[in-house]
Amino acid sequence: MRRIDRIADELTAELLGRVEPGGPHWALFGHSFGALVGFEVARRLLDAADAVVDGLIACSMPPPHLQADQLPVASDGDAELLGWVRAAGGVDEVLLDDPRFARWLAGDLRATLACRRSYQVDRLVPLDCPVLVAAGAGDPEVTDDDLEQWRSCTNADFERVTVGHGHFFLRNHQQSLLELIADRLTRWRSVRSSST
Template identity: 30%
Template sequence: MFGITGSLAAPWWTGEPAPLAERSLLCLPYAGGGPQTYRGWGELLGPSVEVLAMTPPGRGRRFSEEPCRDLPSLLTSLADAVPRTPQRPYVLFGHSLGATVAYELCREIRRRGLPMPEGLVVSARQAPGLPWRFRHVSGLPDDEFTEALRELGGTPEAVLAQPDLMSLLLPALRADFAIVESYRHRDEPPLDVPILALAGTEDDRATAEQMAGWAGRTTASFALHEVQGGHFFVDTQADAVTGLVSDFL
């Protein structure tokens, strides 16, 4: 079961109770994703790690809530929830959009003077400050937006092929891509948090070269590893990804 832990103080996090865990891994999803990506990670990482995955507004049990369409409004609520959630030291993991959210969440936590994570894992996301090289899709008509999702991958064809289902999902999907497209990095001092960067060997949206710049975002240690696969290797290479995360932890 991948349910809601009884200790959670906010609706943001989904996970399994891990009473023997030494630290928590807080996982943030890619655009259009949700906690299902991290289902089974607790078993892969073992009992010493509590895996908690973010459920954004407009998804899953929060379907009735209005999705966030910009990063500042998302961070305000998320930063309120994070320090109350882990019952132990924590590390942030984010894939694609989730990497940007995790990084900016670290900076917001620092601005508030709250307990910082022990580490940050950024996966399949080019370094902050690099220009966005892809067309904006969040405002496209429904059929063109759906086709853009199909080209990107990550959304099952069985879902894309159901217009009624897509009509329910489109507001949250568009909101995620609006966050991606409106994001503008603002310079601040580097984080004093170790960073692990993961790049897909076949991912042209965030190559290893484009991710190497994450090294400049921390005064602590930095490591970059490649994982076999395209942009959504987090779904197809769970064993490899969790192995690298485990070594980082």
């Protein structure tokens, strides 16, 4: 798929198909491109009658209304795409040295860029759930201002944190990230319970 709206529509339909009235609450997590998908799925779930979204955790991505102007590479050539992943530390070198894997990964990255290019937010409608934005220190893909701009994506609580270093901080700081997520899920649920 090369459009975020189609990806979000299918994921939302799948999630809603698994929910009975009064069923589970959702919290969404997305890293990099996944943060945009997470935002769109949260928006759709919040519009659904029986879904409850406790919060969105968006990592290492400019906010939806700014992302199109900040693509990580200028061209779709294999060498540039794989060079970006190698420089960002996103994939183990042994995998990048495998020609079949490298071809597959370049194709996947091309599709991701196509999604980002076609994704335009003409009018940002903030989410009615908390948003936590996390990034690694020194991430070349996002600036502090980019991360702060996520504040306009919610009508509820907003928080921004730094975890580890770099764009793929979650590879080396998984435990810290999991503890952060567990803490925020508990907090969001507590706030929601006390307000109902």
